[in-house]
Amino acid sequence: MIVIRNLRKEYPNITPLKNVNAEIKKGDVISIIGPSGTGKSTLLRCINRLETPTSGEILVDGVDICAKKADLPGLHRKMGMVFQSFNLFGHMSIIENLMCAPMDLLRKSKKEAYDCGMELLQTVGLASKAENYPDELSGGQKQRVAIARALTMEPEILLFDEPTSALDPTMVGEVLSVIKRLADSGLTMLIVTHEMSFAKNVSNRVFYMDEGIIYEDGTPQQIFENPKNEKTRRFIRQLKVLSLVINKSDFDFPAINSSLEEFGRKQMMPQRRIYRTQLVFEELVMQRLVCEKDIGEIHMDVEYSEKEDSVDMIFRYGGKKLGLPDDEDDLTAITLRGVTKSISHKYDGKENVLVLKI
Amino acid sequence: MKIAIKRILCFLALSVLIAISLCGCSASNDIGNAEGVNEISQLNGCDIGVQTGSTFDVMTDECIENAQKKYYESFADMTVAVKQGKISAFLVDEPLARMLCSEQGGIRYLDEYISHESYAFAFPKTEKGAALRDSFNKFLSEIREDGTIKEIEDRWFGDDDTAKSITYPDTTGQSGTLHFTGTSGSAPFVYVKDGQLVGYDVDILCEFCKRNGYGLEMSDVDFAAVIPAITAEKADLAACCITVTEERAQSVYFSDADYEGGVVVMVADSAAAGEKSGFLENLKDSFYKNFIKESRWKMLLSGLGLTVLISVCSGLAGAVLGFGVCMLRRCRNKALRGIAAVYIRIMQGTPILVFLMILYYVVFGKSDISPVVVAVIGFAVNFSAYVSEMMRMGIESVDKGQNEAALALGYTSRQSFFKVVFPQAARHFLPVIKGEFISLVKMTSIVGYITIQDLTKASDIIRSRTYEAFFPLIVTAVIYFVISWLLTLFLGRIEVRLDPKKHKRRVN
Numbered sequence: 001m002i003v004i005r006n007l008r009k010e011y012p013n014i015t016p017l018k019n020v021n022a023e024i025k026k027g028d029v030i031s032i033i034g035p036s037g038t039g040k041s042t043l044l045r046c047i048n049r050l051e052t053p054t055s056g057e058i059l060v061d062g063v064d065i066c067a068k069k070a071d072l073p074g075l076h077r078k079m080g081m082v083f084q085s086f087n088l089f090g091h092m093s094i095i096e097n098l099m100c101a102p103m104d105l106l107r108k109s110k111k112e113a114y115d116c117g118m119e120l121l122q123t124v125g126l127a128s129k130a131e132n133y134p135d136e137l138s139g140g141q142k143q144r145v146a147i148a149r150a151l152t153m154e155p156e157i158l159l160f161d162e163p164t165s166a167l168d169p170t171m172v173g174e175v176l177s178v179i180k181r182l183a184d185s186g187l188t189m190l191i192v193t194h195e196m197s198f199a200k201n202v203s204n205r206v207f208y209m210d211e212g213i214i215y216e217d218g219t220p221q222q223i224f225e226n227p228k229n230e231k232t233r234r235f236i237r238q239l240k241v242l243s244l245v246i247n248k249s250d251f252d253f254p255a256i257n258s259s260l261e262e263f264g265r266k267q268m269m270p271q272r273r274i275y276r277t278q279l280v281f282e283e284l285v286m287q288r289l290v291c292e293k294d295i296g297e298i299h300m301d302v303e304y305s306e307k308e309d310s311v312d313m314i315f316r317y318g319g320k321k322l323g324l325p326d327d328e329d330d331l332t333a334i335t336l337r338g339v340t341k342s343i344s345h346k347y348d349g350k351e352n353v354l355v356l357k358i
Numbered sequence: 359m360k361i362a363i364k365r366i367l368c369f370l371a372l373s374v375l376i377a378i379s380l381c382g383c384s385a386s387n388d389i390g391n392a393e394g395v396n397e398i399s400q401l402n403g404c405d406i407g408v409q410t411g412s413t414f415d416v417m418t419d420e421c422i423e424n425a426q427k428k429y430y431e432s433f434a435d436m437t438v439a440v441k442q443g444k445i446s447a448f449l450v451d452e453p454l455a456r457m458l459c460s461e462q463g464g465i466r467y468l469d470e471y472i473s474h475e476s477y478a479f480a481f482p483k484t485e486k487g488a489a490l491r492d493s494f495n496k497f498l499s500e501i502r503e504d505g506t507i508k509e510i511e512d513r514w515f516g517d518d519d520t521a522k523s524i525t526y527p528d529t530t531g532q533s534g535t536l537h538f539t540g541t542s543g544s545a546p547f548v549y550v551k552d553g554q555l556v557g558y559d560v561d562i563l564c565e566f567c568k569r570n571g572y573g574l575e576m577s578d579v580d581f582a583a584v585i586p587a588i589t590a591e592k593a594d595l596a597a598c599c600i601t602v603t604e605e606r607a608q609s610v611y612f613s614d615a616d617y618e619g620g621v622v623v624m625v626a627d628s629a630a631a632g633e634k635s636g637f638l639e640n641l642k643d644s645f646y647k648n649f650i651k652e653s654r655w656k657m658l659l660s661g662l663g664l665t666v667l668i669s670v671c672s673g674l675a676g677a678v679l680g681f682g683v684c685m686l687r688r689c690r691n692k693a694l695r696g697i698a699a700v701y702i703r704i705m706q707g708t709p710i711l712v713f714l715m716i717l718y719y720v721v722f723g724k725s726d727i728s729p730v731v732v733a734v735i736g737f738a739v740n741f742s743a744y745v746s747e748m749m750r751m752g753i754e755s756v757d758k759g760q761n762e763a764a765l766a767l768g769y770t771s772r773q774s775f776f777k778v779v780f781p782q783a784a785r786h787f788l789p790v791i792k793g794e795f796i797s798l799v800k801m802t803s804i805v806g807y808i809t810i811q812d813l814t815k816a817s818d819i820i821r822s823r824t825y826e827a828f829f830p831l832i833v834t835a836v837i838y839f840v841i842s843w844l845l846t847l848f849l850g851r852i853e854v855r856l857d858p859k860k861h862k863r864r865v866n
Contacts (some may be wrong), residue, residue, distance in 0.1 A: 050762055050766065073768045074768075076766055076768040079766075081763075085757075089763070091782050091785065104769070105767070153767055
């Protein structure tokens with residue numbers, strides 16, 4: 001239904017979309033997730049041509065909508081959009097908001113448009129607000145009206161641009177349940193969202209976007225439970241990461257120690273935990289790894305999950321197999337076991353991976 | 359409740375206004391700083407009134423040492439000013455002085471001629487003007503010989519008011535139509551009586567037209583605009599006690615003198631101030647003089663009509679034009695955008711009076727266009743510059759998302775603009791434009807400069823006849839206030855219609 005090839009969008013000082021390729025089939029419900037500023041909204045706005053792509057092509061039902069003479073109003077009729085900031089027409093009442101487009105563009109009679117509008121309002125549970133004006137409604141109600149308005153044009157595709165981001169947490173539920181019902185009705189939908197559990201439940205495909213491309217494309221199970229890419233995993237688990245490379249011969253011990261401290265403070269870790277990360281670093285790297293030969297650079301990642309309240313410290317280094325000695329008397333091993341919850345070690349013949357959970 | 363408070367406030371404001379002017383009136387008789395002036399030298403260093411654009415400007419400097427000149431538009435204003443003691447004296451032509459003294463108490467002129475002057479008709483400095491001047495000169499010597507000029511002189515300088523009337527020629531004649539311009543403030547040469555221009559000069563002119571088969575059209579402008587009207591060939595000839603000077607002769611042709619006279623100094627006459635009747639009596643008398651006599655209220659009424667006509671037409675045209683400019687200002691083409699910006703800059707940076715004069719005397723100088731049309735064009739153009747910026751501000755204050763939402767529904771950008779963006783912008787800019795329009799109505803009071811007899815000009819003419827400031831000015835102010843107030847109410851209605859919050863509409 002929609003095919004996107006080599007899509008690129010540049011602004012004077014930023015390039016949110018570098019090279020996006022995707023194919024969307026009829027009936028797909030796709031959640032687009034990813035860190036902010038990675039082009040999710042831009043992608044959506046390019047698909048319905050509120051933005052003009054710099055290069056690449058987007059085919060909707062086989063028609064290139066990036067062509068100069070593309071019939072944009074026709075495209076828009078086929079493709080509804082729901083905005084983060086609702087954008088209800090402030091000078092019209094709720095029912096007028098729903099009636100204007102069908103009357104002006106589909107040439108429906110006033111009666112038809114009214115009946116159709118009221119029916120849609122009923123499905124979003126707001127028939128009683130028909131005569132009110134948008135600024136008399138709560139955010140959640142506005143967004144439900146906006147969804148109903150998009151449906152008045154009977155679109156085949158519905159785009160949601162962060163539909164719940166501007167809402168109070170208490171109002172997110174009502175909007176999501178409306179979207180969920182729509183998803184079950186077989187409409188093709190693209191949803192940019194930050195609601196992970198919603199994305200997991202409602203969609204049949206998930207795009208993880210990062211660095212201006214679709215970084216990972218798969219079913220919700222695949223993306224949420226078994227992501228292929230490290231970046232996806234970190235985003236799903238909402239990890240905060242500090243990555244450092246330690247060159248064995250000449251590294252700056254105080255500098256690394258203070259960047260650990262700074263990272264910890266930024267994530268609001270308790271002082272005790274910050275101290276432990278520093279201790280692990282000192283014991284493992286200073287006391288053990290630096291003394292070894294042939295292990296090359298040491299890559300250290302500190303991953304902090306606020307949700308799970310855990311810190312993982314991952315060390316990667318080369319050389320021969322080298323974990324912690326099982327020796328009961330080894331002072332370093334005793335210290336490390338004392339401050340961590342668990343320690344695991346893997347060796348694939350080339351690289352050692354040592355994970356310490358604190 | 360709100361309206362009641364408004365009314366009370368209006369009433370209070372009016373009472374204060376009237377009280378202030380009454381104070382001004384009553385104070386007038388107590389001041390007389392030129393009391394006992396018998397010689398010109400006594401006026402050295404005093405405040406002296408001068409009619410703007412007149413030869414008295416230079417003359418004042420010559421005959422009164424260290425004169426502090428104050429500029430006035432008409433002798434009527436100066437007469438009032440002398441009586442109120444705002445100025446000590448002013449220079450005036452002797453025949454006019456005679457008339458002022460006989461009509462007005464409280465002033466007199468010194469028994470000393472400052473200079474001997476000739477007064478003549480002025481013609482444009484073109485071949486046509488020269489030809490007309492020659493035939494006029496021939497006519498002057500004719501009437502001097504056959505004694506007609508003596509008759510005319512007796513009629514207009516005599517005391518018999520009933521004799522002072524003219525039979526006018528038609529507007530078109532077999533030799534064509536002459537356009538005459540003059541200042542109605544220069545009785546007995548040119549002034550308004552029974553709503554028509556009359557006077558010594560006018561009488562001579564009519565006689566000329568009749569004898570030579572010309573039709574006649576007359577217009578009444580401020581003195582400062584008479585010579586420009588001639589140089590721009592807006593008029594074929596002009597007269598209103600115009601003194602012949604060398605400087606003027608460089609830009610216009612003068613006929614032979616139709617009147618020889620001199621200049622005298624007018625001062626306040628404290629002896630005459632004594633004859634004072636009751637306050638109410640005075641008020642009644644003054645009301646009669648200003649409005650009832652010679653049906654002067656009709657002038658105010660037709661002036662009011664013109665003021666409203668010019669305001670409404672230029673308001674509507676200006677709004678439409680302003681919308682166009684606003685669209686240009688927002689369009690994609692950089693050149694067009696630049697043109698619109700320059701247009702707005704120029705219009706906002708030019709005083710409307712100067713712009714109007716330029717339109718009338720320069721741009722449409724040679725064409726035979728009604729001054730009302732010129733005024734409408736001028737004000738519309740000026741108004742459009744302000745309106746377009748207000749509209750732009752209103753349009754830009756509408757959230758971009760509104761337009762995007764309309765586009766996403768399938769509207770074209772044009773439909774989206776008119777259906778979604780503009781109605782919401784209107785709610786932002788209408789209140790501002792309302793204020794601007796009201797000030798436009800008041801701004802039209804300057805159209806007298808281009809010969810239109812609007813409300814202000816009508817009251818000026820009345821003042822030039824009655825030499826009173828109180829009634830004509832206060833009544834004019836009140837009329838302007840009422841127009842503005844009614845317009846505010848009316849525009850307020852429209853605003854309410856556009857604001858859904860104040861005016862709930864029902865669907866089905």
